[in-house]
Amino acid sequence: MKKSVILSLLFIILSFSTGWAGDETPTPISNKEAIELVQTHANYVWTLVAAILVFFMQAGFAMVEAGFTRAKNAINIMMKNLMDFSLGSLAYWAVGFGLMFGVSKTGWFGTSGFFLSDFSPDGDPWVLAFWMFQVVFAATAATIVSGAMAERTKFTAYLMYSIVVSALIYPIFGSWAWGSLFNGNGWLEGLGFIDFAGSTVVHSVGGWAALAGAIVIGPRIGKYTKEGGVKAIMGHNIPLAALGVFILWVGWFGFNPGSTTTADKSIAMIFVNTNLAAATGAVFAMLTSWVKFGKPEVGMSLNGALAGLVGITAGCANVSPTSSIIIGGVAGVLVVFSVLFFDKLKIDDPVGAISVHGVNGVWGTLAAGIFNMGGTSAKIIGIQLVGIGACFVWTFTLAFIMFKAIDILFGLRVTPEEEIQGLDFVEHGGNAYPDFEISTYTQQ
Amino acid sequence: MKKSVILSLLFIILSFSTGWAGDETPTPISNKEAIELVQTHANYVWTLVAAILVFFMQAGFAMVEAGFTRAKNAINIMMKNLMDFSLGSLAYWAVGFGLMFGVSKTGWFGTSGFFLSDFSPDGDPWVLAFWMFQVVFAATAATIVSGAMAERTKFTAYLMYSIVVSALIYPIFGSWAWGSLFNGNGWLEGLGFIDFAGSTVVHSVGGWAALAGAIVIGPRIGKYTKEGGVKAIMGHNIPLAALGVFILWVGWFGFNPGSTTTADKSIAMIFVNTNLAAATGAVFAMLTSWVKFGKPEVGMSLNGALAGLVGITAGCANVSPTSSIIIGGVAGVLVVFSVLFFDKLKIDDPVGAISVHGVNGVWGTLAAGIFNMGGTSAKIIGIQLVGIGACFVWTFTLAFIMFKAIDILFGLRVTPEEEIQGLDFVEHGGNAYPDFEISTYTQQ
């Protein structure tokens, strides 16, 4: 394909004058078809570039999770993030995509399109572009769980639940809210549920699965003292975590505006909303931590940006920039109180995933109804609450059963000795930083 | 929006045949309008993708600044970079954008468009795409200052000056050179000042504000000995700094070609010019450091790439690729001598921001006149010098007054004890690397 400038330009011109226009002399009809084709090409480019950005979020999640946890588990976290995307891609290819977007007679799940089987070489390749955009979303849901269960989960158990989330839990809920690709609508979509890019569909699913996992597996050794105190277990690499947040912010510019899957003018407002909510999330989380702890805390501020991003995900296409600022600001305050709340319940979530994704997924979905530019009503809010509730019931229940089953059948958690030694050596026979002197802090 | 392949294609086809063409039977006129709309969509996608790339530069700046400074201040640097973009976004939304691109009767600043107030849901969303592209530029100017004042600035003082730069100093100068969005031109633009993507508007503004800040705050403890010697304070993580430079190089492919805000053929030459200048900047800075110090030095080489990028920013659209090589080469030599020069003046700039952005911003702006493909003249050079001079006078004066005012009213610098202990603990109650043994080097 790396042919000549002239040849390739000639080729394009020939394509227009023959294949495209169907005739050597262009007519208004043939031109109209050619215009539609160029627009379609723009849609492909935009959707697939957005997919790249969302894929990049995997790197962001890996850096955030590693940065916020201890050096002795860094390899394990890299392996988890690599594998939830890799196995998740295969699981979503084989099963998930069909359940989520296949032909659905009931509105509860699809029953076709497994193994990308409805695609034929001479069929419409849009299904492939669409799959590519969806697979990176599916992997996001699975990755969110990883952070809440970090530093104590068996690697085999991780691989199992990661596949279940990507193949079943996420796609089935997704089919309710985003409907079938081939016919009809999911039942939540049919009600008028608003969740443009997935505050509920992606983030709350991830967050509630994370909640179930954190409850079933229990807190890390030493996190909560017998006297009821909470011990901060500091992350080992804050610049890495911050880099992860910047990468996630970048990726969200694919996540939200890319959800148009169309190159049109509507993406501009979605960009602005996404950015403003992230910014106010960071600012308000920083201010809240300042008031609560006396100093502007870096972990809370970084999570505040993510909370703002989760918060604007549902409503990014139907609220105004000014509303985005309010939504992001509330998310930033909420994430700090939520982290403290779960610590009070002794639910140990090393990176704050439940607060960032679960709680703010709820807030974002509500906010999409409250700040709807076309006006709001008790009915709109009610439908949003139905979706929020359905997500919690479905995800938390299934995830809880799944984690319990894995625990009973295969074991979910490493032994206390292994946890103290660190998962890198125990599970992977490695050492993330062999050239550096590791302080005794890590050993406890 | 994640609907059916078929439905969405149908929708697009319907859009063309109804909304777009205004009629079921296409006519040359309706087709022409449809063509313009597709081009507009391409402009949105290109401008907003470029905005993402420029946003990513925030991560680059954060990694460069952290990598080139000490471990004990890494959290502080992450917080500064997160906050200058977050607060900067809000400041630019509320005030800066209106001053820079609002209706301007005088050519000296705009007086409308505050809080994106001229945007209405049914208005033209281009203003939102344009704002998104501009806000990432505004944040760049503020971030540049951060590096020059690293490791000794109070966090509260940082937040204050960061807002002032994004809301006032940068936008007002910007309005002179890049004019109003709604009517008329800025006075510098009216003269014919050439600064396509901001060697002066962004980088020199950042660089001269950095110079004022570095002078007012004074050097870090131990940097300059009483005998007149200069002590190298080594950066704590060179791979992180190098990653930052690669990210900035990536981002510059949005910064320069994205400044077309149009998807057209002109972006190709801008890409090539940007790349060649960065490459020669790195090579010539390396060679210069080799000659001066006997070894090819990594900090200088990395800054050489950035110097080349700053140097080509003004002229990237109006000089030839061959000229870009010369411009980048000169920038690479210049940055090394400039760093040594400011060290002789005992102006302590931990990352070389003044030399990279201030000095090479001047060089790039001059070079845009000298190597102009349409020919040069004493008049063209003179106008470039007027712009360069106006930028220095405006920015340095205002920034100097601002920093002095902050120093007197709130205090600009931490105490010597706090500086030695490190800003991470003092300002944020944290430790960027709690699992690693930190050498005594950091303690001095």
Add this chain to the structure above:
Amino acid sequence: MKKSVILSLLFIILSFSTGWAGDETPTPISNKEAIELVQTHANYVWTLVAAILVFFMQAGFAMVEAGFTRAKNAINIMMKNLMDFSLGSLAYWAVGFGLMFGVSKTGWFGTSGFFLSDFSPDGDPWVLAFWMFQVVFAATAATIVSGAMAERTKFTAYLMYSIVVSALIYPIFGSWAWGSLFNGNGWLEGLGFIDFAGSTVVHSVGGWAALAGAIVIGPRIGKYTKEGGVKAIMGHNIPLAALGVFILWVGWFGFNPGSTTTADKSIAMIFVNTNLAAATGAVFAMLTSWVKFGKPEVGMSLNGALAGLVGITAGCANVSPTSSIIIGGVAGVLVVFSVLFFDKLKIDDPVGAISVHGVNGVWGTLAAGIFNMGGTSAKIIGIQLVGIGACFVWTFTLAFIMFKAIDILFGLRVTPEEEIQGLDFVEHGGNAYPDFEISTYTQQ
């Protein structure tokens, strides 16, 4: 260019109605030309965005190589990666592009287009877009070699061979397979050789040059014991290496689909194939390492993803998604056995570059013939083998001679004392991590 919304929209409309359509009243002919121009603009945007992604791979390679090697050589690796792209850009601008895509009378190399000399300001700027996409490929080939020769190569020797690879070895082979830009075809292309995005042209060239280099320079001190044992020299920063792999995966979404250099529907399948092969590569390398070593090993798993990506590069546009899964799976198994094989031969390749790029480049090129959607035949496989063989003979021979010549004339390797001390101090007078206590591990 940061002018008014209204003005710029007016400009576009005017362009259509005057410059573009050549007439104020649009006709089917003028509209057809305008449509082609918009498609051309989309091609520019897509090709250049893809070039950015491939450029970003430089950061990925730098992080992978640094992460997989020791802390004492991290600065050296950053300098090598910065310089092979910077010097490579200049070498490819001056010589390489002309050899690869210039007018070729023989099908063996081009003889025009040096220094981008066929470009004139009023000529077709496509050559610049095309050059930008090609230069990032050329730099990839050179970077691959870097990893295999890490931790013991003189910096000056590195600069020399890097220029030779970018200016001569890569472009001449490239001209055989990807033909001339201005006329005719390369001889391999003429035979019908399939290598869409460069499993052979880029990766095997890099891999076989790496093999020659690793043989000529010999293993690192301590890697192979006298008793025939292999000592694992662990990489110093696994999260950095993993970040590098994620970045490379991102970059490959430019590398493969961008090789269309056209914004059309065909990119969708290329995306899906690229992603599925990477995913199965990672999964199967992990499983293979698990079986062989008893634990899922992180280095192998990360290299498995890269092996899958290299494996799908040749056939990404002419094999099905299902075939991609097979191709990636085989690549993941292959890379583990290949790494063990070269260790048995005592060919020390610190990052596994020969196995990832050389061996899997061969596999990918074969697979492009075997799994060809249009059917396969002994002839197709035969031609693929001719290309594979030609690449090995050309690249290994020339690279071997080059490295021997550099060794004799200038010295290829540092002294044992320098190697033990580390290249950062010896070659660059620096220390990548001055604030951290480095363990004695590094010293041996």
